[in-house]
Amino acid sequence: MTVIRIHSLTARLAALFAALTASLLVLVAVLFGRMLEAHFQELDLHELQGKVTLIRNALQEDAATGGRPERIQALERAFVGHESLGVLLRDVDGRVLYVIHPEHFTAAQRAGERLPGASADWTVDERPHRGVEVGIALPRIGSTDQTIEALVALDLSHHAHFLTSVRNATWAGVVAAALAAALFGWFAAHRGLAPLRRVTETARRLSARQLAERLAIDDAPLEVRDHVEAFNGMLARLEAAFQRLGDYSADIAHELRTPISNLMTQTQVALSRPRTITEYQDILASNLEEYERIARMVSDMLFLAKADQNTLAHASEPVDLALEADALIDFYEALAEERQVGIVRQGQASVQGDRLMLRRALSNLISNALRHTPDGGRITIRIDAAAAGIHLAVCNVGDPIPADQIERIFERFHRGSAQRESRGEGAGLGLAITRSIVRAHGGKITAQSADGVTGFTITLPPHGAPPTP
Structure with missing residues (x-):
């Protein structure tokens, strides 16, 4: 049958x-x-x-x-x-x-x-x-x-x-x-499913260049209102993701264009006429610096790609944050003394994680603070241990970050303001890498900037607590 x-x-x-x-x-x-x-x-x-x-x-x-x-x-x-x-x-x-x-x-x-x-x-x-x-x-x-x-x-x-x-x-x-009941049921279902048809029509019109459409929620029945809200939320996330992807691609092209242009210019100048061995060596050394810059950028991008795919492997060992902070203070001491910038540490605590990755995250924050601290300023590294977690804060005086940029400061290739961008020497990936490392250890990082003081606070699980990425 x-x-x-x-x-x-x-x-x-x-x-x-x-x-x-x-x-x-x-x-x-x-x-x-x-x-x-x-x-x-x-x-x-x-x-x-x-x-x-x-x-x-x-x-x-x-x-x-x-x-x-x-x-x-x-x-x-x-x-x-x-x-x-x-x-x-x-x-x-x-x-x-x-x-x-x-x-x-x-x-x-x-x-x-x-x-x-x-x-x-x-x-x-x-x-x-x-x-x-x-x-x-x-x-x-x-x-x-x-x-x-x-x-x-x-x-x-x-x-x-x-x-x-x-x-x-x-x-x-x-x-x-x-x-009559069938006709009424068809009419009621047809009217009730109208929001779903609008979802289909909107989905057919969507493209990478047209993601600003949203469905009306007021006339949607209660049974499909959650679906409409979820669809609108998905469109908003897609629009934001495509916007970030476009900005990311433009930033990559912009960041790579400078070293590649420098390499091409120096190579063309070197080939314009015969030169001595010493001149060729100087040109190759200059080119090597540009290659190293490109290599660091590619390495950072690969690191962030692994973090996005949750494939960022790290060791689990006791890490004394005070010792790591002191080691980094010694590393940056020469640069800080040259600009008469003081770096001090307060407090101590231990966490469970990858020592090299946590040291890299802290180094990015200290390096970022040094770039944006005026001569004669002060950088404070404060470590606090609490039952809820370990707090590590790096604060410095200097140009503030606009309030509307605080949420975007951890995005790739993003700088907080024109003044901070003019003082930056990197590609704008340091804070993004720091956030990825902190998230891989089950923590979070926040930024505050007010009254001429900018601070970044890392919160990690206490020592002995299993991290939750």
Whole structure:
């Protein structure tokens, strides 16, 4: 047997509405039909019992005052105009004494067959009948008791016709109601799924250059409002991601263009005329610096790519942050003294992680602070241990970072302001690498800049706590 599958959700809902409505109406129609049949049966039996009482009274009264002809005449008068009723009288031996409207009885009944019970149904010429059979005791004449069996039949054709009309009207109503429910269900589902169709239409129009469209939430039903909000959120994230990707590509091209242009210029100058070995060595040394700059940039980009893919492997060992900070202070001491910048450390704590990676993250922050601290300024490295985690802050005085740039300061190739960019010597990847290292250790990094003081705070899990990247 082939099963027809409806793939349209609107059609499924419409079919469900129609099936549910039809099922309920059929159930109501069946119950109503049975109640109506029971009601007609009760009316028929009540009418038959009334006719039996009429026959009994007529026979008993006429038996006391007259003979058989008088009784027969009394019955005929009683049933004048009752064409749907039949009466069959028999004696105790089954002999038929008299019949009124014999067309309501079967041949077997006219021959003396009794009903199987007090009442029964039968069919004559495809016409349904219902009847009752009772015994009627006549007044004693002399020493003889007389008993007559009376079979009263009622033609139910008018009831059957009425019930057939009711059933036909009911089934027609069920079909009409089911179609109306299907139409209403289709309309309701079609209207309700309109936001999903708009999602599809919007998705078809999307491209890398057209991500600014958003779906309206006000007219969306509650059931799909979360879906619409999630879709709008996805579009916002995609737009931001494509924007960052475009900026990232432009920044890469910009950062690589300078060293490549320098290499090309120096090479063209070197090839413009013959030079001494010393001059060639100077040009190669200058080119080597540009190659090293490109290599550092490529290495940093590969590092960030691994961090984005969560494949940044690192060791897990106890790391004394105070010792690492002191080692870096010694490393930058010459540069700091040259500019009369003081670097001090406060506090100490230990964490679990990769010593070289954490040292690189701290080195990036100190190097960044040195570049943006004016001569004679001060850099403070503060380490605090708390139950919630280890806090490492690097603060310096200098040009502030605008408030609208704080959230973007950790993006690749991004610098906080024009003043900070003019003082930067790197490619703008240091803070992005620092954030990746901190996240790989299950921590977070934040930036604050106000009142001429800029600070970066790293929060790491306490020593012994497993990191959660």
